[in-house]
Amino acid sequence: MQFGNEIKKIRKSKGFTLRQAALQSKVNPGYxxxxxxxxxxxxxxxxxxRLAKGLRISKEEMFKLAGLEVSKPTNIEQISSNFINIPIIGEIACGEPITAEQNISGYLPVPADVVKNGNCFILNCVGNSMEPTVSNGSQVVIREQPDAENGQIAAILLEDENTATLKRIKKTKTSVILLPDNPEYEPIxxxxxxxxxxxxxxxxxxxxF
Structure with missing residues (x-):
């Protein structure tokens, strides 16, 4: 509701009727x-x-109004020297638990302090969407849990693609926004x-290395 109110304020401040703004934004007036x-x-x-272009504001301002910005607290912890073998997840089998045997491509020793609370697994990071925070080619230890706080980096399973992606979490009343740290990539x-x-x-x- 707040996003809609802001859009309406901007439209009226520009002197556009709803139909004009819709036409300029190439969206349906009813929408x-x-x-x-x-x-x-x-x-x-x-x-x-398209709305940003139609309302004559910057894309960055529109993204900010939509909540596509989030603070970036770190959830990376300092660790000790004891190690435990953690499964590395390869391809994800549809409908199976993430650490099911058919998903595991190997094991890697990880400091025990990282995995002292809960079950953990490792994902290989492919791509630059989380740089500079997480580098392409690095491996990230993930602690299994069904939720995350705003700003935390999480592993998310995209059900239509059956793949996992690493992004920051931003929650709204109607959706969850997956934010990349690299500004060259767009949110999901x-x-x-x-x-x-x-x-x-x-x-x-x-x-x-």
Whole structure:
């Protein structure tokens, strides 16, 4: 509702009618009306960009209004020298627990302090979306849990792709936004149209040299 109110304020301050703003943004007037009145889910990134262009504001300002910014507290802990073997997750089998045998491609010794609370697994980080925080090619220890706090780095299973991704969590009333640390990448919005679930939160990055 707050996002819709802000969109309406901007539109009126620019002197645009709802139909003008919709035409300039290349969206349906009915859609824009529902959005302004809080009856529509948070738009996709592509739609936010069109709205920004139609309302004559920057993409960055529109993303900020939509809550696609989050503080970045660290959830990486200092560790000791005792080690435990932790499973490395390869391809994820549909419908199976993340640490099911068919998902495990190997094991890696990890400091015991990292895994003292709960079950953990390791994901190989592929890509640059979380740089500079998490490097391409590094391995990240994930503690299994079904939820995460705003700003925490988490592993999320994208159900339509059956793959896991590493992103920061930002929750709204109608969706969960997966934010990359690298500004060159766009956020992913999970809602009724695109589903996913949190597998766990990042506890430690293990860089490869």
């Amino acid at each position: 824009l009306s529902r959005l302004e009145n809080g009856k529509q889910n948070l738009p996709k990134v592509e739609t936010l960009e 919005i999970l809602n009724e149209d695109k589903r996913g679930r949190i597998l766990g939160i990042a506890k430690m990055e293990m860089k490869r």
